[in-house]
Amino acid sequence: MFLMFSKMAFLAAVLLLTSGYSLLANPQPTPLQLFDARIRPIFQSEDPSSCIQCHLSSVDLKDYILPPHQQTFASLKAQGLIDLINPAESKILQLIQMGEKDRDQLAKLIHEKTRKAEYQAFAAWIEACCQDETLVQMPASESEAWAKPDIPDVVIHHTRKSRVIDSFARNIWSQRMRCFPCHTPYELDSNNPKHQQPLKKVDNFAKQYGQAHAQRLRLFKQTAPETLQYWIERSQQVSEDGYPLINIQHPPHSLILLKPTSKLPPMVNGSRQKASNTDPVSHMGGLKMHRDDPSYKAFIAWLEDYAKVVAGRYQSVQELPQDNWYPSKHVVMIEDVPKEWPNSVRVQLQIHVWNQQRSTWQVEPIAFTQNSLTPKRRLVGTLFLMRPVDETRVWQLSEETLPPGKYLLKVYIDSEQHLDRQPTAMLTTRSFYGQTIIEGEWTKTFKQARKIIGSQLKRE
Numbered sequence: 179m180f181l182m183f184s185k186m187a188f189l190a191a192v193l194l195l196t197s198g199y200s201l202l203a204n205p206q207p208t209p210l211q212l213f214d215a216r217i218r219p220i221f222q223s224e225d226p227s228s229c230i231q232c233h234l235s236s237v238d239l240k241d242y243i244l245p246p247h248q249q250t251f252a253s254l255k256a257q258g259l260i261d262l263i264n265p266a267e268s269k270i271l272q273l274i275q276m277g278e279k280d281r282d283q284l285a286k287l288i289h290e291k292t293r294k295a296e297y298q299a300f301a302a303w304i305e306a307c308c309q310d311e312t313l314v315q316m317p318a319s320e321s322e323a324w325a326k327p328d329i330p331d332v333v334i335h336h337t338r339k340s341r342v343i344d345s346f347a348r349n350i351w352s353q354r355m356r357c358f359p360c361h362t363p364y365e366l367d368s369n370n371p372k373h374q375q376p377l378k379k380v381d382n383f384a385k386q387y388g389q390a391h392a393q394r395l396r397l398f399k400q401t402a403p404e405t406l407q408y409w410i411e412r413s414q415q416v417s418e419d420g421y422p423l424i425n426i427q428h429p430p431h432s433l434i435l436l437k438p439t440s441k442l443p444p445m446v447n448g449s450r451q452k453a454s455n456t457d458p459v460s461h462m463g464g465l466k467m468h469r470d471d472p473s474y475k476a477f478i479a480w481l482e483d484y485a486k487v488v489a490g491r492y493q494s495v496q497e498l499p500q501d502n503w504y505p506s507k508h509v510v511m512i513e514d515v516p517k518e519w520p521n522s523v524r525v526q527l528q529i530h531v532w533n534q535q536r537s538t539w540q541v542e543p544i545a546f547t548q549n550s551l552t553p554k555r556r557l558v559g560t561l562f563l564m565r566p567v568d569e570t571r572v573w574q575l576s577e578e579t580l581p582p583g584k585y586l587l588k589v590y591i592d593s594e595q596h597l598d599r600q601p602t603a604m605l606t607t608r609s610f611y612g613q614t615i616i617e618g619e620w621t622k623t624f625k626q627a628r629k630i631i632g633s634q635l636k637r638e
């Protein structure tokens with residue numbers, strides 16, 4: 179008898195130790211326990227969720243969490259993000275799994291740990307909620323109080339990393355030959371006889387500046403995404419003695435913009451001073467970009483947009499910039515400009531296409547360029563074409579061209595320095611000077627630029 183009892187006690191003890199807990203207490207943690215242990219920490223975390231792999235701002239997994247936990251579940255359910263029959267198929271889980279599909283293997287890897295943790299936490303909690311009849315039946319509050327991002331989808335699309343990279347490729351990467359050969363190591367071809375001098379020049383950087391500094395001058399990498407990645411990393415290294423490459427606090431003070439718009443450092447006692455990365459900035463490459471030209475405009479447009487994206491400053495569709503500029507090789511030139519144009523005044527050209535159906539010029543321009551008058555009082559500018567943004571585009575640039583045909587060229591004079599205050603602006607009626615019709619083929623070389631004579635411009 180004693181033996182029996184002790185044997186039973188022993189067995190019971192073993193059972194208690196192994197699965198015993200489930201015999202006595204609730205077999206599974208409750209939805210609330212799971213929420214507190216695994217979902218609430220995601221909500222309270224200072225770190226961004228795995229969504230940042232593709233969404234630089236505007237949306238975060240936290241937006242879908244709204245303690246108390248019943249309210250969170252009811253609101254996800256009301257939005258169709260929960261599958262009550264097959265909890266594992268819930269749409270919120272699919273959103274978390276988006277990162278698995280990324281073609282960017284590195285980004286996928288970087289966020290893998292966070293993504294897995296989020297997935298497991300939500301999967302376990304949703305599973306438990308779906309077994310809880312009270313929760314399943316609970317109605318959601320008014321839709322304004324739902325747990326969801328409070329930003330419109332169009333803004334969410336605009337702040338996606340892939341859109342930001344595509345825009346970087348169009349606005350900045352496409353202009354890299356202006357920094358040739360000094361910052362474009364991958365554009366140098368040792369088999370090209372014309373590249374021998376430039377190669378020598380770049381090879382000398384290591385001797386002139388030291389290996390580490392020369393390395394830093396390799397600003398443009400092999401691809402647009404690699405270049406952007408490198409610039410972002412460089413900009414995160416805090417430096418006391420200079421502006422960051424990309425300045426998200428104050429985009430016009432990005433070194434990538436300040437350097438090429440600055441002159442050579444001054445000469446002192448017959449020798450050139452060291453270039454400076456703070457005010458007054460100077461550049462050993464000299465003046466490579468004017469504050470007026472189309473590359474500058476495209477650089478600053480991208481930098482300002484990027485700063486707003488990463489700071490999460492866009493809330494509504496109205497605040498979004500157009501971001502529809504595509505580089506081309508079409509050059510427009512105005513010679514013998516009207517006498518009344520002040521020296522070195524900034525001129526903007528906008529090109530409109532003929533609308534066959536309505537027999538009129540399209541209101542929105544299809545291309546633009548701008549520049550200041552050269553000392554010889556000539557205006558030269560390369561066109562950026564304005565195209566509807568294609569969501570599915572990737573950063574690879576195809577060459578953009580205008581078909582031959584009839585176009586209207588409108589000329590605007592920035593005598594009020596409007597572009598100083600708003601470098602990305604398109605000038606309007608106030609600054610309009612004159613227009614002319616142009617017809618024929620568009621060429622791709624400077625030599626065969628589309629030429630117009632000042633006297634061709636008519637007030638209407």
Ligand code: HEC
Nearest residue numbers: 228229231232237238239273274276277279280331334569
């Ligand atoms: C691998 C990249 C990637 C990841 C990671 C990602 N998304 Fe997205 N997301 C996209 C893309 C691409 C779109 C645009 C879909 C389209 O254009 O149809 C999008 C769009 C959205 C939208 C807008 C609505 C819509 O359907 O267009 C929301 C909301 C959203 N994602 C939420 C999230 C949340 C929340 C996370 C994290 C849990 C996340 N996404 C993670 C790529 C991603």
Ligand code: HEC
Nearest residue numbers: 356357358360394433434437438453460461462463466467
């Ligand atoms: C003829 C050669 C040359 C060209 C062309 C040139 N640069 Fe430079 N750049 C230099 C040299 C040399 C330095 C290093 C000394 C200095 O800081 O000015 C430099 C430095 C820089 C730096 C600072 C890098 C650092 O880490 O300190 C930036 C940014 C820069 N250039 C941007 C540009 C951009 C953008 C263009 C094209 C629009 C351009 N440069 C065109 C020669 C050139």
